Amino acid sequence: MLRKFILAVLFVFTASLGLTVSAQNADVGINPNFAGGEVTSVDSAKIVLQTKDGVIEVVLSPTTQYKRVPPENPVLKAAVAASLTDIGVGDKLLVTGTVSADKKNIPAKAVYLLSKSDIAQKLDKERQAWRTRGITGRVTKVDFQTGEVTIAERAMTGERAVVISPKERAKYLRYAPNSVNYSEAKASSIKEIFIGDMVRALGDRSQEGTNFQAEIILSGAFQTV
Numbered sequence: 001m002l003r004k005f006i007l008a009v010l011f012v013f014t015a016s017l018g019l020t021v022s023a024q025n026a027d028v029g030i031n032p033n034f035a036g037g038e039v040t041s042v043d044s045a046k047i048v049l050q051t052k053d054g055v056i057e058v059v060l061s062p063t064t065q066y067k068r069v070p071p072e073n074p075v076l077k078a079a080v081a082a083s084l085t086d087i088g089v090g091d092k093l094l095v096t097g098t099v100s101a102d103k104k105n106i107p108a109k110a111v112y113l114l115s116k117s118d119i120a121q122k123l124d125k126e127r128q129a130w131r132t133r134g135i136t137g138r139v140t141k142v143d144f145q146t147g148e149v150t151i152a153e154r155a156m157t158g159e160r161a162v163v164i165s166p167k168e169r170a171k172y173l174r175y176a177p178n179s180v181n182y183s184e185a186k187a188s189s190i191k192e193i194f195i196g197d198m199v200r201a202l203g204d205r206s207q208e209g210t211n212f213q214a215e216i217i218l219s220g221a222f223q224t225v
Contacts, residue, residue, distance in 0.1 A: 029053035036094040057105040065110040071122045090116045139197045175220030
């Protein structure tokens with residue numbers, strides 16, 4: 001899950017460069033003007049990256065710029081100043097520059113860092129949020145006019161009905177076919193939620209517990225075997 005999340009973030013901030021990268025191929029590999037992959041070694045003169053297209057050496061110079069991209073806002077304009085000493089084995093990098101004809105090295109103009117530890121911390125925070133502010137249940141009713149989704153939530157005494165209402169700018173997601181990984185969920189809408197689906201929502205439960213104000217509504221259709 002960590003690797004898939006890192007690749008998804010890498011896709012977002014390469015897209016913010018105006019580069020053409022497909023969501024299915026988020027590990028950008030080696031291209032004429034940039035390369036992206038995982039750090040396998042680093043020293044004062046070069047960084048070695050393992051990419052989907054093979055190994056490439058990132059040649060460093062005194063003019064190379066280093067930027068750290070926050071995983072919670074993975075766009076280039078949000079990057080902050082960093083240094084070579086911030087980079088370690090296992091981190092993800094996007095490097096801009098002109099790749100050599102044999103695709104063996106790239107003199108680095110700028111190095112954008114996605115720290116493995118930063119992303120791990122973000123994932124831990126997200127997991128904790130879903131544990132403390134999440135709800136799960138089977139859809140029993142969908143009101144397309146109000147946007148409310150009623151679910152049957154399992155409780156100690158059986159099932160209880162909970163009405164999920166979207167907050168302003170709530171995000172709808174839907175599990176990808178044949179996958180229960182959150183990182184692979186696709187953007188969706190209430191029109192794709194159906195009776196019998198399973199829904200997970202993140203938000204705030206009312207005091208009595210029968211209403212839920214949701215920031216994220218994640219749905220999916222699963223067959224019970």
